[in-house]
Amino acid sequence: MAKVTEKLEGMDVWVYHGKIHIPNTYSAGAVGSRFLIELRDNKRIMGTRCPACSLVYVPARSVCRDCFGMLSEWIEVGRKGTLLTYAVAYQGNPVQPLEPPVAYGIVQLDGADTGFVHMLGEVAPEQLKVGMKVKAVFKIKKERQASILDIKYFKPVG
Amino acid sequence: MAKGSPTKKPKKSEQPEYIRIKFDLPRPYHWSTGRYLGKLYAEAKENKKLMANRCPKCKEIKVHAPTPVCPKCKVDMGWDWVELPQTGTVFQYTYQVYPLWDPHVGGRWANPHPPAIILLDNGVYLRHLLEETDTKKLREGMRVQAVWEEDYEKRGQGFQDILYFRTIEE
Amino acid sequence: MAGRVAIVGVGQTHHTTRRDDVNLPEMVGEAVRAALADAQLSIKDIEAFIFSNMEAFEGILLPEHGMITEVGATGKPGLKVTGGGTTGSEAVGEGCHMISAGLYDITMVISWQKHDCGDATAGISAAAVPTFAKGMVTGAVSEFAKQALSYMKESGAREEHAAMVRLKADRGACRNPYSHLKLGLKSIDEVLQSPYLVWPIRLYDFCPQSCGACVLVLASEKKAKKIHKKPVWVADFEVVHQEPFRAGSFGDPTGTETYSQHVACERLYKRNGITNVRKQVDLAEIYEPSTWEEMSLYEHFYFCEKNEGWKLIEKGVTNIEGDFPVNCSGGVIASNPIGATPVLRIAEAALQIRGDAGEHQATRDIKTAIATALGGPNWTAMFLLKRS
Numbered sequence: 033m034a035k036v037t038e039k040l041e042g043m044d045v046w047v048y049h050g051k052i053h054i055p056n057t058y059s060a061g062a063v064g065s066r067f068l069i070e071l072r073d074n075k076r077i078m079g080t081r082c083p084a085c086s087l088v089y090v091p092a093r094s095v096c097r098d099c100f101g102m103l104s105e106w107i108e109v110g111r112k113g114t115l116l117t118y119a120v121a122y123q124g125n126p127v128q129p130l131e132p133p134v135a136y137g138i139v140q141l142d143g144a145d146t147g148f149v150h151m152l153g154e155v156a157p158e159q160l161k162v163g164m165k166v167k168a169v170f171k172i173k174k175e176r177q178a179s180i181l182d183i184k185y186f187k188p189v190g
Numbered sequence: 191m192a193k194g195s196p197t198k199k200p201k202k203s204e205q206p207e208y209i210r211i212k213f214d215l216p217r218p219y220h221w222s223t224g225r226y227l228g229k230l231y232a233e234a235k236e237n238k239k240l241m242a243n244r245c246p247k248c249k250e251i252k253v254h255a256p257t258p259v260c261p262k263c264k265v266d267m268g269w270d271w272v273e274l275p276q277t278g279t280v281f282q283y284t285y286q287v288y289p290l291w292d293p294h295v296g297g298r299w300a301n302p303h304p305p306a307i308i309l310l311d312n313g314v315y316l317r318h319l320l321e322e323t324d325t326k327k328l329r330e331g332m333r334v335q336a337v338w339e340e341d342y343e344k345r346g347q348g349f350q351d352i353l354y355f356r357t358i359e360e
Numbered sequence: 361m362a363g364r365v366a367i368v369g370v371g372q373t374h375h376t377t378r379r380d381d382v383n384l385p386e387m388v389g390e391a392v393r394a395a396l397a398d399a400q401l402s403i404k405d406i407e408a409f410i411f412s413n414m415e416a417f418e419g420i421l422l423p424e425h426g427m428i429t430e431v432g433a434t435g436k437p438g439l440k441v442t443g444g445g446t447t448g449s450e451a452v453g454e455g456c457h458m459i460s461a462g463l464y465d466i467t468m469v470i471s472w473q474k475h476d477c478g479d480a481t482a483g484i485s486a487a488a489v490p491t492f493a494k495g496m497v498t499g500a501v502s503e504f505a506k507q508a509l510s511y512m513k514e515s516g517a518r519e520e521h522a523a524m525v526r527l528k529a530d531r532g533a534c535r536n537p538y539s540h541l542k543l544g545l546k547s548i549d550e551v552l553q554s555p556y557l558v559w560p561i562r563l564y565d566f567c568p569q570s571c572g573a574c575v576l577v578l579a580s581e582k583k584a585k586k587i588h589k590k591p592v593w594v595a596d597f598e599v600v601h602q603e604p605f606r607a608g609s610f611g612d613p614t615g616t617e618t619y620s621q622h623v624a625c626e627r628l629y630k631r632n633g634i635t636n637v638r639k640q641v642d643l644a645e646i647y648e649p650s651t652w653e654e655m656s657l658y659e660h661f662y663f664c665e666k667n668e669g670w671k672l673i674e675k676g677v678t679n680i681e682g683d684f685p686v687n688c689s690g691g692v693i694a695s696n697p698i699g700a701t702p703v704l705r706i707a708e709a710a711l712q713i714r715g716d717a718g719e720h721q722a723t724r725d726i727k728t729a730i731a732t733a734l735g736g737p738n739w740t741a742m743f744l745l746k747r748s
Contacts, residue, residue: 044228053216053296056419060209061383208380261603291482315607
């Protein structure tokens, strides 16, 4: 049986190795669900547009940051975009599913006014450059589950 | 999604697909007992004794759990330790019927051992479990005695080195 | 308090078990828009935001950060309050402090809990310090079970009285469009048939886990009357966090320790010259996690003598039509989005003072009300609200 508590050397202090395990389930909501379902069923990346400010938000959300209005128009944005910035993680973490090194960055798709975080693939860390053009690579149909990870990663184009 | 009437409930007639994302991983943590609770752990493991510390000012014995500062007087507790008796009477008990989620276990369970407040023979209250799982045999005022984990290797869990309190036949 | 503060806007969502149609920020946004509509203000008028919620339950750290856009707080100052069961009251207190200190004229208090994201019992059990309390705490239910046992023993209250409390709450909840549990119970027997969770607490004795949000708009005296025809004045409030009881959590079976409710009452009632609560105050919205606790709280808040709480229930004194209505909205045992619950108590008391509570409006004219909050293990917050 794994030791749950252990005494620290040289002092009467014990450490308890435990866990907090609370089951969590997050609702994507109507708007979030539609965005994810479009990824799964149609390999389409959708954004929502503010009629007053003309800003296009990707991933789709429901409220405009600037005017507090409701984002009512749905627009398809392309699968290509610009890498605004990136980072490469060399240290793993027990809660993370991927093995290091993991490269990820903020991508602003053509047609969107916002960027979002995703993984970068098919590229060596040294070749990454701020401002480079990238393109979404989707998983195959049976692996897509209406998750942001239905996009496998973004890879460089050109 | 309703526009303009923010407090209307969604209609049940259309059933769109809503995505829910599950996150069910335990988050690992490491907690230190500190010196005071550490003394309780050490005495429980080595000597099967239950210790508590006493405030120099109000003389109150602090059972759950030994701390450096007295909660009533706000003074430094110092290092005055008292060995607690291991017998007492059941002051109050309750028992779980419905399995509820325990975050330290990571699942739903109904602990068969009833949690109780035990008035130890020196007049302090201890919160612990009772061995008796047949709820019909439980009674306030019954005499109980601590039952320790006998395996030395398995001890080292502080209050949980006492498994539960057993009813003593009078 | 230095400058007077009034509640000029109240908004809440329909409290329910699950909200799949909105994510967390959107749900809170609904209550924000409702409060703005009630105050007839635009989001631009709000100068500062105070957020209130209990984090372990949604499992998201700093959930307020993800909802700034949806609540319209972009670029504005604010802070977060998280304080167990009394969180909401403390947040409203902060909102009042900011105004009476002269920092802002209009603040918004945003409180919520989306319980379908997690498990409240698990969250509360996670408050048990693992190095000495693991396995001893089964959420709030087991602690209130112990309180119920003490109450039964000391006061002579019976399970029938707890059932009467549920029936009173259910009548109110069925008339309140926003409440969560609308059970439609007709008799004591129906309540007594519900199963035990932790003996002697039955399913119907305890509060639900609700998804909901409640938002208040607070304003300074200077602006309040211009914003709303019927501002509700925050006459005073008190927050008391006492050290835990030695035995029991929400009750002191030994009879030797100090209840935070008594300390709060001593201070608040004294400051406001209240010597006979039932004569000088018209209504109360109290935070009762269980039916038994409601009867006990009547005594702690001096609505009646010790061990007589169950008599008030038996005689119907605290019904909607009664002499001293308590929890006309259905109370916490009908709707409990924990981070929002104390704010709901203040919101419901404010609606009663305004006469805007619709079908669950108390029969008596309500000019002064008390709204309370309860937290674990020995915390109390009390608000005194007045019409003028």
